[in-house]
Amino acid sequence: MATTTLPPSTQSEARQAAQDYLNKRLANGVNGQASGRPFTVPEINISSSFSSSIEDRKAVASQIRNACTNSGFFHITGHGIPEEARQAILGLAKRFFRTLPREKKEALHVKHSHYFRGWEPADFTYVNPGDWGADDAAPETKEGFNWGYEAGLDPTGGDGQYRELDGKDVNGNVWPSEEDIPGFYDTVRQYYGQILKLARHLSRLFALSLELPEDYFDSMMTHPGGIARLLYYPASKDPQPLGPKVKDKEIGLGAHSDYECFTILLCSAAPGLEILSPDDRWVPAPAVEGSFIINVADFLMRWTNGVYKSTVHRVVNRTRQERYSVPFFFSINYDQSVESLPSCVSPENPSKYPPVKAGEYILERLKATAKDS
Numbered sequence: 001m002a003t004t005t006l007p008p009s010t011q012s013e014a015r016q017a018a019q020d021y022l023n024k025r026l027a028n029g030v031n032g033q034a035s036g037r038p039f040t041v042p043e044i045n046i047s048s049s050f051s052s053s054i055e056d057r058k059a060v061a062s063q064i065r066n067a068c069t070n071s072g073f074f075h076i077t078g079h080g081i082p083e084e085a086r087q088a089i090l091g092l093a094k095r096f097f098r099t100l101p102r103e104k105k106e107a108l109h110v111k112h113s114h115y116f117r118g119w120e121p122a123d124f125t126y127v128n129p130g131d132w133g134a135d136d137a138a139p140e141t142k143e144g145f146n147w148g149y150e151a152g153l154d155p156t157g158g159d160g161q162y163r164e165l166d167g168k169d170v171n172g173n174v175w176p177s178e179e180d181i182p183g184f185y186d187t188v189r190q191y192y193g194q195i196l197k198l199a200r201h202l203s204r205l206f207a208l209s210l211e212l213p214e215d216y217f218d219s220m221m222t223h224p225g226g227i228a229r230l231l232y233y234p235a236s237k238d239p240q241p242l243g244p245k246v247k248d249k250e251i252g253l254g255a256h257s258d259y260e261c262f263t264i265l266l267c268s269a270a271p272g273l274e275i276l277s278p279d280d281r282w283v284p285a286p287a288v289e290g291s292f293i294i295n296v297a298d299f300l301m302r303w304t305n306g307v308y309k310s311t312v313h314r315v316v317n318r319t320r321q322e323r324y325s326v327p328f329f330f331s332i333n334y335d336q337s338v339e340s341l342p343s344c345v346s347p348e349n350p351s352k353y354p355p356v357k358a359g360e361y362i363l364e365r366l367k368a369t370a371k372d373s
């Protein structure tokens with residue numbers, strides 16, 4: 001008689017589950033033909049979510065629920081972050097990647113960091129760990145610079161309780177010197193502060209969307225994890241069209257799903273983000289001027305017991321223009337453990353996932369991406 005073994009409540013289980021899911025999705029022969037099932041990335045104007053009327057806020061939350069249970073991706077407009085702030089951080093990315101000498105970047109290399117902070121040269125990590133051993137794996141062309149939450153970047157000043165991914169009372173960030181890139185920290189601080197405020201606002205909408213009290217997540221976001229990155233994708237020398245069964249020679253960022261609760265993504269004008277549709281087609285993310293792209297990530301997918309979809313995506317620069325982006329991966333406090341949300345569990349949908357601590361889960365997923373770890 002077959003015995004049922006419950007999944008062990010370990011981080012490796014979580015990492016393996018994510019890799020198995022990705023492998024399964026990619027094995028189906030991507031770049032396939034449309035099956036006719038519609039796939040859309042909705043545009044949600046969230047301006048009325050700043051209203052004092054709960055009904056207005058609930059109306060926006062209901063659009064968010066719709067997007068999160070279908071594509072797992074949506075654009076937001078009406079978010080209140082001025083265009084100058086968006087351009088300032090994209091301009092900073094360009095300055096960092098294009099003007100900082102190689103030896104100064106090397107000094108900030110992520111290989112020196114226990115928490116994957118600092119400069120990541122092209123090809124240092126594969127977001128899809130399954131790509132390492134593959135003979136035909138195209139190396140990633142992206143270059144990155146990563147940092148995480150620190151109280152000095154939080155407009156609330158934080159609660160003094162920040163813990164790193166592994167629970168330690170340290171701060172893992174590294175920064176270029178003011179001399180090398182004047183204004184770097186200040187530009188990061190201004191952008192990060194605004195995006196963190198937006199993330200906390202969106203979390204309240206997520207709570208409503210999950211039929212929870214609006215302040216349900218508030219106490220879990222007092223010193224939240226929030227890794228952000230500057231990313232640079234060089235212009236392609238030989239751009240390939242996206243087409244059925246075409247093997248891409250150049251991959252900016254390999255197929256993956258994000259790890260945290262949700263991502264707030266800012267992109268420069270060049271396209272490149274591609275989303276894997278439920279019928280296994282790569283669909284270019286539509287461009288919506290002035291918007292941020294929001295996508296559900298794996299930790300929230302687990303926390304919602306699979307009700308919200310964390311969707312596989314990648315970046316391929318199919319243009320002769322360079323591309324920059326600034327993703328912000330919002331997590332709850334890293335020292336917080338969670339189990340399936342009460343509104344996502346029912347006799348028909350019993351809890352599928354063991355309890356997990358936010359920081360441990362994310363650290364395990366990050367470790368899986370670095371060849372040397």
Ligand SMILES: O=C(O)CCC(=O)C(=O)O
Nearest residue numbers: 231258267273315325327
């Ligand atoms: O650069 C982009 O548009 C997407 C980046 C991304 O998916 C990531 O860093 O996880």
Ligand SMILES: [Fe+2]
Nearest residue numbers: 256257258313
């Ligand atoms: Fe991503």
